[in-house]
Amino acid sequence: MKRREFLKSALVTGAGLLILPGGVRAGRNSPGNKLNIALIGTWGRGAAHFDAIASENVVALCDINEDHLAFGAKRFPGAKTYVDWRKLLDDHQALGLDAVVCCTADHTHAFIANWALNRELHVYMEKPLAISVEEARVVRTNWLKRKSKLATQVGMQRHANPNFNRVFELIRDGAVGELQAAYAWGNRQIRRPGYLPAQGAPPPNLHYDLWLGPSPDHPYNPGYFSGGPGANCLQWNMYWDFGAGQIGDMGSHTMDLLWNAVDAKLPTSAEAKGEKFNPEVTPVECESPANDWRGPLRVHWYQGGLMPNSPPNYDLKKIDHGAMFKGTKGFLVAGFGSRVLLPFGDNADMTYYKPRPQDKMLPPIGDFQKQWINACKKPSLKTACDFEYSGNMIEQMLLGLVAYRVGKKLEYDGATGRVTNVAEANALLRRTYRPGWTLNG
Numbered sequence: 001m002k003r004r005e006f007l008k009s010a011l012v013t014g015a016g017l018l019i020l021p022g023g024v025r026a027g028r029n030s031p032g033n034k035l036n037i038a039l040i041g042t043w044g045r046g047a048a049h050f051d052a053i054a055s056e057n058v059v060a061l062c063d064i065n066e067d068h069l070a071f072g073a074k075r076f077p078g079a080k081t082y083v084d085w086r087k088l089l090d091d092h093q094a095l096g097l098d099a100v101v102c103c104t105a106d107h108t109h110a111f112i113a114n115w116a117l118n119r120e121l122h123v124y125m126e127k128p129l130a131i132s133v134e135e136a137r138v139v140r141t142n143w144l145k146r147k148s149k150l151a152t153q154v155g156m157q158r159h160a161n162p163n164f165n166r167v168f169e170l171i172r173d174g175a176v177g178e179l180q181a182a183y184a185w186g187n188r189q190i191r192r193p194g195y196l197p198a199q200g201a202p203p204p205n206l207h208y209d210l211w212l213g214p215s216p217d218h219p220y221n222p223g224y225f226s227g228g229p230g231a232n233c234l235q236w237n238m239y240w241d242f243g244a245g246q247i248g249d250m251g252s253h254t255m256d257l258l259w260n261a262v263d264a265k266l267p268t269s270a271e272a273k274g275e276k277f278n279p280e281v282t283p284v285e286c287e288s289p290a291n292d293w294r295g296p297l298r299v300h301w302y303q304g305g306l307m308p309n310s311p312p313n314y315d316l317k318k319i320d321h322g323a324m325f326k327g328t329k330g331f332l333v334a335g336f337g338s339r340v341l342l343p344f345g346d347n348a349d350m351t352y353y354k355p356r357p358q359d360k361m362l363p364p365i366g367d368f369q370k371q372w373i374n375a376c377k378k379p380s381l382k383t384a385c386d387f388e389y390s391g392n393m394i395e396q397m398l399l400g401l402v403a404y405r406v407g408k409k410l411e412y413d414g415a416t417g418r419v420t421n422v423a424e425a426n427a428l429l430r431r432t433y434r435p436g437w438t439l440n441g
């Protein structure tokens, strides 16, 4: 029997005797119940995951920058190293891999998520989960098929702030009356005139072609790699071949605050207006269908310096990244860590609102990364930002970007993932990839 087939048959014995060749650690079936984890992207945001995964067996590391790979290997010297994540994932059986944590550039997220899920691996994916509507849908579908056995989480770690639960409870319990509209905004602006021009050759430690990965070719420029650790994404995420601008960046975090509180599903329409020359200014307005506790809702996203109108006697500009909920009795305004309730009008006497008793309050999430690790070991446990929740949220935002690009209001059928009224918009729901790269491999 070939080594690969042997490993496969040994692994499918499941609860039986698990025999692995020397050098492979036993993973989640071992007595210590540790996961065998691969970290893809081992510097920058990757380093923010070092402590969380150090409690497990880190068996493999991958980075397209060999200096960054060496940085990760210093912390996890026993791990096997790779520069191409496809090779790492192809080796998943030999590595005895259980799970992947991924901190690469955004244009590879959906690829790595799909490849890992298709190999039955748990995934923690940094935000945003995807940069096209099609990518979001394929990843979500792949996970939904396996949700009873695989744990997923998108790196929207602010979701673990107790404030997220408190905002949800206030909205759900009617502190603003009947919910009418919800707004989220972010004030980060990184304006660029276009892709960077060719400049020099990539240094020998950088596999630039692997960094480009599935995206169309763009000439090398050191500017894409000139940012500090954990902030280098701000050098490339405004370009649509590499990211989704603020929609994918702070939009992932800030729309999460809104999305969680209004319990939204896929939108029925999307519309966006902005300065034609600069995708940084892309306010998006979507219609979110009714759910079982509220009516249909208009959901708004503002960026690029634009803001929703402030409610009476409150200046929204006090909050860089926040959300506002407008109901029949008042407003709730929230940042990531705090909130303020603004009842308005003569009948906003609060008698309509009964705060929930302490024993009915939502329990704290605790450590966000740990929540995922625990769910990998026991998949009946839920994670807050799984690929269904996060996939729906980013699909809505990315549909907004398509609406911006065609300059028309789009009617959307979330069941089929098709725009029903503007034919040319459908071509923009997906990206074109370089030959040799398969989204759902």
Ligand SMILES: NC(=O)c1ccc[n+]([C@@H]2O[C@H](COP(=O)([O-])OP(=O)(O)OC[C@H]3O[C@@H](n4cnc5c(N)ncnc54)[C@H](O)[C@@H]3O)[C@@H](O)[C@H]2O)c1
Pocket: 040, 041, 042, 043, 044, 045, 046, 062, 063, 064, 065, 068, 083, 085, 103, 104, 105, 106, 108, 126, 127, 128, 155, 156, 157, 210, 211, 213, 229, 230, 231, 232, 233, 234, 249
């Ligand atoms: N959750 C958060 O609060 C938060 C904060 C910062 C960044 N992020 C996300 O983390 C990701 C990385 O951001 P960053 O600022 O660290 O970026 P970065 O450009 O520094 O990339 C991180 C690491 O990944 C490596 N890498 C890039 N593409 C790769 C590939 N295809 N295969 C293997 N390695 C690859 C880079 O060489 C680098 O070492 C982004 O998606 C960003 O949105 C999330």
